[in-house]
Amino acid sequence: MKVSIILPIRNEQQFISNTLNSIIDQNFNGELEILIADGMSDDGTVEILKQFEKKNQNIKIIDNIDRIVPIGFNKALTVAKGNVIIRLDGHATIAQNFIANCISLLDEKSVDCVGGPTDHYSNTIIGDSISKAQSSIFGAGGASFRTGIRNGRFVNTLAFGAYKRDVFSNIGGYDEELVRNQDEELNYRLIQNGGKIWIDPSIKSTYYVRDSIIKLFKQYFYYGFFKIRVIQKVKALISWRHLVPASFVIAISISIYLSYFYKINSPGIFLLVLYFSASIISSINRSIIKNYKRFLLLPLIYFSMHVAYGVGFIIGVLYFINKWGKNPLADNHFDNQIFDQNSNV
Numbered sequence: 001m002k003v004s005i006i007l008p009i010r011n012e013q014q015f016i017s018n019t020l021n022s023i024i025d026q027n028f029n030g031e032l033e034i035l036i037a038d039g040m041s042d043d044g045t046v047e048i049l050k051q052f053e054k055k056n057q058n059i060k061i062i063d064n065i066d067r068i069v070p071i072g073f074n075k076a077l078t079v080a081k082g083n084v085i086i087r088l089d090g091h092a093t094i095a096q097n098f099i100a101n102c103i104s105l106l107d108e109k110s111v112d113c114v115g116g117p118t119d120h121y122s123n124t125i126i127g128d129s130i131s132k133a134q135s136s137i138f139g140a141g142g143a144s145f146r147t148g149i150r151n152g153r154f155v156n157t158l159a160f161g162a163y164k165r166d167v168f169s170n171i172g173g174y175d176e177e178l179v180r181n182q183d184e185e186l187n188y189r190l191i192q193n194g195g196k197i198w199i200d201p202s203i204k205s206t207y208y209v210r211d212s213i214i215k216l217f218k219q220y221f222y223y224g225f226f227k228i229r230v231i232q233k234v235k236a237l238i239s240w241r242h243l244v245p246a247s248f249v250i251a252i253s254i255s256i257y258l259s260y261f262y263k264i265n266s267p268g269i270f271l272l273v274l275y276f277s278a279s280i281i282s283s284i285n286r287s288i289i290k291n292y293k294r295f296l297l298l299p300l301i302y303f304s305m306h307v308a309y310g311v312g313f314i315i316g317v318l319y320f321i322n323k324w325g326k327n328p329l330a331d332n333h334f335d336n337q338i339f340d341q342n343s344n345v
Helices: 016-024 045-055 069-079 098-108 125-134 166-171 182-192 213-234 240-262 266-287 292-319 336-342
Strands: 002-009 031-038 059-063 084-087 092-094 113-115 118-121 162-164 197-199 205-208
Touching: 002 016, 002 069, 016 031, 016 045, 016 092, 031 045, 031 069, 045 059, 059 069, 069 182, 069 336, 084 098, 098 113, 098 162, 118 125, 125 213, 125 292, 162 166, 166 182, 166 336, 182 197, 182 213, 213 240, 213 292, 240 266, 240 292, 266 292
Parallel strands: 002 031, 002 084, 031 059, 113 197, 118 205
Antiparallel strands: 084 162, 092 205, 113 162
């Protein structure tokens, strides 16, 4: 059994050593190749990668001059030789039995992709609060790979998936139009083509979150923005929960309009009281009461996530308005012919 791990990264100097060490230290008896698509990092990442490359002949660095994830992934995917393909981020680590459990469950469950819940982590107070928000139902909307699971089950999407090789031969690579949410679109495309995805608590990974509310706002803005293109690509809403942040932003906007022009304040007051009541209840639960700093930060973080996603979603509707019905797969940097040839190497 040969496994290819693909890491599309850029400027991951802070975390990349931990990421690579967690891959190298796997309890896995098969062959392993690590394909790193570097988006022209300028922060010292490349120097670290070259040090690892000298010590480990299974590491290969691929230049991604376009600097976006799906193109980097597709370039690495083209030359990947593994029977199983795993996507991992440069600010994440995997448990020692991650690969072994993925391979076992792919066979046991007869599925096309497996993965597990991610443990969100940061050692700063802001980052720690962000991690708790992202792994809560109120913050993440019930995404099982973020909120955690007790038992394995079939899902529509997950993070850091391990895919059987023939998935990409059959349905193609990442859609390069999607600067964000490309893995989500791939997973829905897989399901629409009859594939199955299994999430299991035995497959463990840790994701190192952003430690800035501004960076968090930007992240969730683009999640919402490119969600529209995902919906257009898969021709399905996916989940009603994706409409909630945009509905919230629209409701706030209407309330401000009514208050400013007609002096009608009650709808806005009711909306904000309802929202922040739910936010405070969730904050108390996630802060375990004793951590007052997290308790104070969480309502602001929740609000930033929800507003950013909602605004991004609304702007995405307007920006991609002429794209409805135009959904061809754009995986131009994935060469399926070379990929299929490599399966015999």
